[in-house]
Structure formats: C-alpha cells, structure tokens
Amino acid sequence: MRFHIQQESDIAASTQLYNQICFAIAARHYPPGHRLPSTRQLAMQTGLHRNTISKVYRQLEIDGVVEAIAGSGIYVRDNVTKKDFKKNFYSKDNIGKPPEHEVKKAVDNLIHLGCTLQESKKLLTNEIDWRIKCGARILVSTPREDIGASMLIAEDLSPKINVPVEVIPMEELEKVLCNSIVGTIVTSRYFLQPLEKVAKQHGVRAIAVDLSDFQKELKILKELKSGSCVGIVSISPGLLRAAEVIIHSMRGSELMLMTAISDNKSRLLALLKASNHIVCDGPSLSVVENTLLKNRSQFLRLPQIMCAKNYLSADTINQLKKEIGVIS
DSSP: OOOOOOTTSSSOHHHHHHHHHHHHHHTTSSOTTOBOOOHHHHHHHHOOOHHHHHHHHHHHHHTTSEEEETTTEEEEOOSSOHHHHHHHHHOOTTTTOOHHHHHHHHHHHHHHTTOOHHHHHHHHHHHHHHHHHHTTOEEEOOOGGGHHHHHHHHHHHTTTOSSOEEEOOHHHHHHHHHHOOOSEEEEEGGGHHHHHHHHHHHTOEEEEEOBOOOHHHHHHHHTSOTTOEEEEEESOHHHHHHHHHHHHHHHGGGSEEEEEETTOHHHHHHHHHHOSEEEEEHHHHHHHHHHHHHTGGGOSSOOEEEEEOOSBOHHHHHHHHHHTTOOO
16 A cells, blocks of 8 residues: 655644554554555655654554554554564464364363363363353443444444444443453554453453455545545544544645534534535434434525445454454
C-alpha cells in the first residue's frame, strides 16, 4: 500500500501518515506480524523527513499498534511476546501442519517444562473451558466519544454470532466486569492496548477486529470526476476522521469533501444539499433517506447514495467465531 501526503492540507503531515498506517493495519493491508516499510522507504515515498516518520512509528508503538524489534524493524503488533516474535514470524516449521501436530507439540512442551500428563490435561482443559466461558457473551467497547464505532461492530457481529452482543463504553467497562467476569471484550486495534489491561485484571480476553478494506467504495471515489462533492455520513466520528484522511490522501483537492454525524440534523441537511455523492454506513442509511424525503422540495437533484454495509472484514468475523467457539 502506498501512502500519499498532501502538503497543502490543514491536517499535519505526521497525522496524515499516522492515520493512513492505522487504516492500513485495521483493514489488514498490513496484518499482524507484517513488517512495515523502513523510515528510508517511507521518506522516499512520502517526501517526509525520516525523523518525522520515526516519531510516527514511536507514537504507533506507544499506542500499542506496532512493535519495534531491535535490528529487525517495525512490525504490526501481534499477541506473541517480543522474545518469540522473530522466531515465530520467520519459522516455516508451523506452516501447513495439521492440528494434531500442534496438540502433540503443546503437550511435549508442557512435559519438557516438567508437567505430568495429568497436569498437562488439566492445563489444556482449563484453557479451553476458560475460552468457552469468555465466549458466553461479547462486550464491544470503545471510548464514549466514539461509541458509534462500537455500534458498527455490534451491528456486524450480532446477526453472525449466536451469543449476546453488548455495547459498553470503555469508561464503564471496569464497572460492568466487576459485576460479571464472563465475556470477551471486542474492540478495534486503535483501542486494544488499554482494554487488554482491563481484561487482564478481570480474567477475560480482549480481541481486536479488523475493518473492511472498503475497496468497492474507494474504487468508486477514485473514479469520480474532479470537482465532485462527496458527503460521508456515519455514526462514528472516528470513521469519519479516517475516511477524510484516506480520501484526501487519495484524491487531494480534486474532490470537495464533507462529513457529518447522522444525528446532527442541520449539518446532515447541509451536506445532502451540497453533495453529488453520499457514502454512509448501514445505521445512517435510513436517516439519510428520511432526511432526503422530508426535504425533497429543497433539492433540485437528489445525490447518489452508496451504503458501506459492512464495517468489519469477513475474515475477522470468522476468526472471532473460532476464538469464542461458535460453529458456522
């Protein structure tokens, strides 16, 4: 994936790069364990100074998105330790091995650590039972200021996972877990690190899900005529910010771009009047259509509406179903 920095933008270059990298990771253009481009490569591609890129990488590391491995590079953070990261990433021994091999290997490792077969059985059984317990319900959590992101995740998960799915603001999660320590916390990669700490304290799991890559929508936007006005409508402020950075990086000043939270009626109406094309998420679609219908007399021509129905990638949903023991 190539990154493009708009020098004339009001958005700081470092912020543009940070958001584009986060989007690339969230959309699995860069999956867990993937080595990111070097500062030299990004400097050549973006025109930014290597010091600026290093600061962006340091901030990504502080935020728990990437992991720096001395002498190796910057990698998308995974759930393995630094000690085992390089070995696991480069090892070819595990590729294509059947599940039975991995079970045998796990038992052999436990015996090597001094466990008896009875103790190994108990450890493995306890781990499986704990994961089943964690799969009793899904707690989708993001900060209250972007609770819309949680609602989008929950909307994608609820029809596909036959366990209760609840939306809990990050600020209230501690209280909820104090009353019931059953469940798996699900969030986006942006917020995984702080939620992992809360999960660990209460003996539950925190799992990050990956966004859709929105290739269909981006392809259409890429082909729009210069001068077109595009409106982005969502229930998530975070998604709007990411969309603004990505589209601006892709088309620069060629497109006029407006964004609105769907429950901001006055801004939404102004956006609909100005835009030739509307891109919205699933929950916002009915709001957009109703606003157009109620104000039909104010429009000379209705904008074209494109609904991005899927917020999460199909792969990440399938992986989560396996993690919590849901059979498709």
